[in-house]
Amino acid sequence: MFDEKNYGFNLGTQQVKISTGKIARQAGGSVIVQCGGTVLLVTATRSKDVREGQDFFPLTVDYIEKFYASGKFPGGFIKRESKPSTEEILISRLVDRPIRPLFPEGFLNAVHIVITVISYDEVNQPENLATIGVSMALGLSDIPFAGTVAGVTVGYINGEYILNPTPEQLEASEIELSVAGTKDAVTMVEAGAKEVSEDVMLEAIMFGHERIKEICAEQDKFLSQFEVVKYEFEKQETDAEVKEFIDGFAAELEAAIMTPGKLEKYEAIDNLEIELFDKYTAKLEEENKEIPEDLEKVFKNYYRDLEKKTVRDAILYKKYRTDGRTTTEIRPLDVEIDTLPVPHGSALFTRGETQALVVATLGSKADEQIVDGMEDESRKKFFLHYNFPPYSVGEAGFMRAPGRRELGHGNLAERALKYVMPSQDEFPYTVRLVSEITESNGSSSQASICGGSLALMAAGVPIKSTVAGIAMGLIKEGDTFTVLTDIQGLEDHLGDMDFKVAGTRKGITAIQMDIKIEGITREIMEIALRQALEGRMFIIDKMESVISEPRPEVAENAPKIELMKIEPSKIAGLIGPAGKVIKAIIEETGVSIDIEDDGSVAIFGKDPEMMKKAIELVKRQTQSVELNAIYEGKVTKLMKFGAFVEVLPGKEGLLHISEISDKRVGKVEDVLKEGQIVKVKVITLEDENKFNLSMKALIPKENKGEGGKDESAK
Numbered sequence: 175m176f177d178e179k180n181y182g183f184n185l186g187t188q189q190v191k192i193s194t195g196k197i198a199r200q201a202g203g204s205v206i207v208q209c210g211g212t213v214l215l216v217t218a219t220r221s222k223d224v225r226e227g228q229d230f231f232p233l234t235v236d237y238i239e240k241f242y243a244s245g246k247f248p249g250g251f252i253k254r255e256s257k258p259s260t261e262e263i264l265i266s267r268l269v270d271r272p273i274r275p276l277f278p279e280g281f282l283n284a285v286h287i288v289i290t291v292i293s294y295d296e297v298n299q300p301e302n303l304a305t306i307g308v309s310m311a312l313g314l315s316d317i318p319f320a321g322t323v324a325g326v327t328v329g330y331i332n333g334e335y336i337l338n339p340t341p342e343q344l345e346a347s348e349i350e351l352s353v354a355g356t357k358d359a360v361t362m363v364e365a366g367a368k369e370v371s372e373d374v375m376l377e378a379i380m381f382g383h384e385r386i387k388e389i390c391a392e393q394d395k396f397l398s399q400f401e402v403v404k405y406e407f408e409k410q411e412t413d414a415e416v417k418e419f420i421d422g423f424a425a426e427l428e429a430a431i432m433t434p435g436k437l438e439k440y441e442a443i444d445n446l447e448i449e450l451f452d453k454y455t456a457k458l459e460e461e462n463k464e465i466p467e468d469l470e471k472v473f474k475n476y477y478r479d480l481e482k483k484t485v486r487d488a489i490l491y492k493k494y495r496t497d498g499r500t501t502t503e504i505r506p507l508d509v510e511i512d513t514l515p516v517p518h519g520s521a522l523f524t525r526g527e528t529q530a531l532v533v534a535t536l537g538s539k540a541d542e543q544i545v546d547g548m549e550d551e552s553r554k555k556f557f558l559h560y561n562f563p564p565y566s567v568g569e570a571g572f573m574r575a576p577g578r579r580e581l582g583h584g585n586l587a588e589r590a591l592k593y594v595m596p597s598q599d600e601f602p603y604t605v606r607l608v609s610e611i612t613e614s615n616g617s618s619s620q621a622s623i624c625g626g627s628l629a630l631m632a633a634g635v636p637i638k639s640t641v642a643g644i645a646m647g648l649i650k651e652g653d654t655f656t657v658l659t660d661i662q663g664l665e666d667h668l669g670d671m672d673f674k675v676a677g678t679r680k681g682i683t684a685i686q687m688d689i690k691i692e693g694i695t696r697e698i699m700e701i702a703l704r705q706a707l708e709g710r711m712f713i714i715d716k717m718e719s720v721i722s723e724p725r726p727e728v729a730e731n732a733p734k735i736e737l738m739k740i741e742p743s744k745i746a747g748l749i750g751p752a753g754k755v756i757k758a759i760i761e762e763t764g765v766s767i768d769i770e771d772d773g774s775v776a777i778f779g780k781d782p783e784m785m786k787k788a789i790e791l792v793k794r795q796t797q798s799v800e801l802n803a804i805y806e807g808k809v810t811k812l813m814k815f816g817a818f819v820e821v822l823p824g825k826e827g828l829l830h831i832s833e834i835s836d837k838r839v840g841k842v843e844d845v846l847k848e849g850q851i852v853k854v855k856v857i858t859l860e861d862e863n864k865f866n867l868s869m870k871a872l873i874p875k876e877n878k879g880e881g882g883k884d885e886s887a888k
Contacts, residue, residue: 176194176195176314176400177195178193178194178195178196179193179194179195179396179399179400180192180193181193181392181395181396183389183392185209185337185338185385185389186337186338186385188209188210188298188338189209190207190208190209190303190306190392191206191207191208191209192205192206192207192208192310192396193205193206193208194206194310194314197215198215198217201217201218201219201311201315202217202218202219202220202311202315202316202317203217203218203219203310203311203312203313203314203315203317204216204217204218204311204314205307205310205311205314207303207306207307207310208293208303209298209302209303210295210297210298211293211294211295211297211298212291212293212294212295212297212298212299212300212303213243213291213292213293213294214289214290214291214292214300214303214304214307215288215289215290215292216287216288216289216290216304216307216308216310216311217287217288217311218285218286218287218308218311218312218314218315218317219285219286219315220283220284220285220286220315220316220317220405221283221284221285222283223283224282224283227471228282229282229471229475230282231277231281231282231285232282232284232285233270233273233274233277233284233285233287234284234285234286234287235266235267235269235270235273235287235289235308236258236266236286236287236288236289237258237262237263237265237266237269237289237291237300237301237304238255238258238262238288238289238290238291239255239259239261239262239291239294239300239547239548240255240290240291240292240548241255241548242292243291243292243293243294243548244294244295244296244548244549246548248546249546249551259545259546259547260581260585261545261547263578263581263582264581264582264585265289265300265301265304266289266578267578267582268301268304268305268325268352268354268362268364269287269289269301269304269305269308269325270287271354271361271362271688272305272323272325272354272355272361272362273287273305273308273309273312273319273321273323273361275361275689275690275691275692276319276320276321276323276356276361276692277317277318277319277320278318278320279409280407280408280409280410281318281407282407283317283405283407285317287308287311287312289304289307289308291548294548296341296548296549297340297341298338299327299338299341301325301327301352302325302326302327302338304325305323305324305325305354306324306325306389306393308323309321309322309323309324309390309393310322310393310396310397313393313397313402314397314400314402315402316402316403316404316405317404317405318404318405318407320356320692321356321393322356322357322390322393322394322397323354323355323356323361323390324354324355324386324389324390324393325352325353325354325362325386326338326352326353326354326382326385326386326389327339327350327351327352327353327382328349328351328353328378328379328381328382329343329344329347329349329350329351330347330348330349330351330367330370330374330378331343331346331347331348335377335378335381337381337382337385348367348368348370348374349365349366349367349368349370349374349375349378350365350366350367351363351364351365351367351375351378351379351382352364352365353365353378353379353382353383353386354386355383355386355693356386356390356692356693357386357387357390357391358692358693359383359692359693359694359695360379360383360386360687360693360694360699361689361692361693362687362688362689363379363673363685363686363687364586364685364686364687365378365682365684365685365686366589366590366592366593366683366684367593367677367681367682367683367684367685368593368681368683369593369594369639369677369678369680369681369682369683370681370682371681371682372681372682372703372704372706372707374681375682375685375703376696376699376700376703379699380696410472410475412472412475412476412479413466413472416454416469416472416473416476417476419450419454419457420450420473420476420477420480421480423446423450424480424484426446427443427446427477427480427481427484428484428488430442430443430445430446431443431481431484431485431488431496432496432498434497434498435527436527436615436662436663436664437568439496439664443481447474447477450473450477451470451473451474454473455469481668482668485664485665485668486649486651486668486669489501489649489656489658489665490649490651490654490655490656493656495658495665496662496664496665497526497662501656501657501658501659502659502705502708502709503659503660504525504644504659504660504709504712504713505525505526505527505528505660505662506525506526507523507524507525507713507716508522508523508524508525509521509522509523509524509624509628509716509717509719509720510522510523510720511628511629511631511632511720511721512632513531514533516731517533517534517535518534518535518536518633518634518728518729518731518732519533519534519629519630519631519632519633519634519635519729520532520533520534520629520632521625521626521628521629521632522625523621523624523625523628524613524621525617525620525621525624525660526615526616526660526662527613527614527615527662528611528613528614528615528616528617528618528621528662529611529612529613529614529621530609530610530611530612530618530621530622530624530625531609531610531612531625532607532608532609532610532622532625532626532628532629533607533608533610533629534605534606534607534626534629534630534632534633534635535605535606535607535608536603536604536605536633536635536728536729536732536733537603537604537605537606537733537778538603538604538733538766538768538776538778539602539604539766539768539776540766540768541604541606542554542555542604543557555598555603555604555605556588556591556592556595556604556605556606556607557588557605557606557607558584558587558588558591558606558607558608558609558622558626559576559584559606559607559608559609560576560580560581560583560584560587560609560611560618560619560622561576561580561608561609561610561611562579562580562583562611562614562618563610563611565612566611566612566613566614566618567614583618583619583622584609584619584622586619586623586674586676586684586686587607587609587619587620587622587623587626587643587676588607589683589684590623590641590643590676590677590683590684591607591623591626591627591630591637591641591683592683593683593684594627594637594638594639594641594678594683595635595637596635596636596637596638599774600636601635601636602735602737602768602774602776603635603728603733603735605630605633605635607626607629607630609621609622609625609626614663615662615663616645616661616662616663616664616665616666617643617644617645617660617661617662617674619643619645619674620642620643620644620645620674620676621643622643623641623642623643623676623684624641624642624643624713624717626641627640627641627642627717628717628720628721630724631721631723631724631725632721632725633725633728633729633732634724634725634726634727634728634729634732635724635728636724637724638678639678639679639680640678640679640714640717640718640722641676641677641678641683642676642677642710642713642714642717643674643675643676643677643684643710644659644660644674644675644676644706644709644710644713645660645661645666645672645673645674645675646658646659646660646661646671646672646673646674646675646702646705646706647661647665647666647669647670647671647672647673648669648670648671648673648689648694648698648702649669649670650670650671650691650694650698655698657698657701657702657705659705659706659708659709660709669690670689670690670691670694671687671688671689671690671691671694671698671702672686672687672688672689673685673686673687673699673702673706674686674687675702675703675706675707675710676710677710678714679711679714687699731780733766733778733779733780734778734779734780734782734785735776735777735778736776736777736785736789737774737775737776737777738774738775738776738777738789738792738793739773739774739775740773740775740792740796741773741796741798742771742772742773744773744795744796745769745771745773747795747796747823747824748769748775748792748795748796749769755795755823756769759788759791759792759795760788762787762788762791763779763784763785763787763788763791764779764781764784765777765778765779765781765784765785765788766778766779767788767792775792777789777792794822794823795822795823797822798822798862799821799822799825799827799856799859799862799865800856800859801856801858801859801865802855802856802857803855803856804853804854804855804856804872805821805822805853805854805855805856806821806851806852806853806854807819807820807821807827807851807852807853807854807867808820808849808850808851808852809829809846809847809848809849809850809851809852810826810848811848812842812843812846812847812848813842814831814842815830815831815842816828816829816830816831816832816833816834816842817829817834817842817846819852819854819867821854821856821867825862825863827854827856827865827866827867828865828866828867829852829854829866829867829868829869830866830868832870833857833866833867833868833869833870833871834846834869834870835869835870835873836870836873852869853869853872854867854868854869854872855867855868855869855871855872857871
């Protein structure tokens, strides 16, 4: 626990304020980070011990948005924050990914990072401050960490890069890039873009890293005020005899690794491990040596270390991969559309042993996804859901709600396709994509992008261009490295980088980079982007050989849409009190009707006759009374001096007794009755609520002779 200290530094045009020693003093490390009116409380705490038998590093990052931060109440009945939203989970991942590689190997204590947004001004984005706060909290704690680290957002407007753009600036930006790193290298990248070139994206990353260097230097100044003693841990060393024994079977392990097929390969590697372990324990028994309690764990750890080294050495020095491909070769592709008979659009995309069945559904405004958070409630007209069932990797498991990985992969795929979606005016449907991963051996999110693009075109969604995605990998030892195109699961697991790039022929629409080492250089990113471009063009060629552009019409069983425009002042009348009018039209016709504030009306339905009827009802409800226009109206009320006739819904005019007939009318009720339909003409019009009607004006005039006498009476 430290005494209260404060520090500030400039970040672009804003000042960031850091304080510690006042709040959350029992956490391992805690800071308050403030920029403008946005304030975060960030804590970092470790467990005291490592659980027995644990062989992994349990890091948990929780990003929490409190509704009170922006002066709002949570929605729903309970009125309390509960499970994290998708946005909170995505930001948690955004912080987790750049810091995870910076914990030392062998450190296995559980670490819990909690980022709580306690004030939000809707201008300064919390995610820009979160990584800075986490780096500071870890630096103040006794948790071993090779920091400092920082994250920024980069925009690109009119050829200029913008640091931490506001929400309004992001709307106009061609790039929305989140980049994190240390003062030495970039450790994480995630971006969406409006088809920008590889060069523009690379410069955006480098621009962000230059700002990160400055932020890390400021953090170092602040942390230098404290004398922090870091926790010391013992890294388990491999027994020399175990190492020597397993090394003696390196050739057999390499042969197992080169077994064709993912499941067959894993089975061969696992079977060899069991065989070697049995041989080693038998050897110890023959030599009358005691078998250590943790022998199985020690044996397994080194066996897996040797497996990793064997795979990496083969790629790095021999330039061949475990499935026989070259470093730039893409796995066999298979593309299919209209896989399913009933859904509005479907596609099956297969790349090697990774397969995605992607389905598109078209709906109306009522199907939009409502997003409720610290900011104003918003709606999404396009969204993608990604599912990763256990059977896709040959496992028996439980079908649960989507986890962090599924949400992250789905968001990346959605982001890659979002930038080619048509505007509301071009295509007013709500669109949902669902990617079912039916097989997986790496790059399933990129298969979802390819399958999603195909399903959208098959459904008749007028996307701007075909989108494809590909994952790049890296094997690096010292200054020697190899960049891999289209990595499979083993290469992802044992490699140093997973760099996913998606886009069109014109440019990039999304990227995501995670690494397991302390950073990568500009040179590596340049090579990865170049190879990804070549791979993307190859995949697009294959996709466009099946479907090269969106179908001109939506599927026959998809809801059809008719667009209308009404005066905004007529919207209230169309809706009616408590929605009475619009509900009546929907109930009578069975259609769905969406109304926008600008007067745009979209009518959705499957029955053409009912849609036609709905259009006529909407037109009638929103039509304006016009001078000299002729209407068929209903008599609503009889008076001594005439009658009131409704010519349009809610629009009643006066039919004076003198205008009922060209003959004298003694009593109105002698000629008219309530509910009677009559043809009338508007003869005077002050406004829509005050006008006069005439039946007499529609009676043909009889021929008149000289002097005005009725010649027909002769």
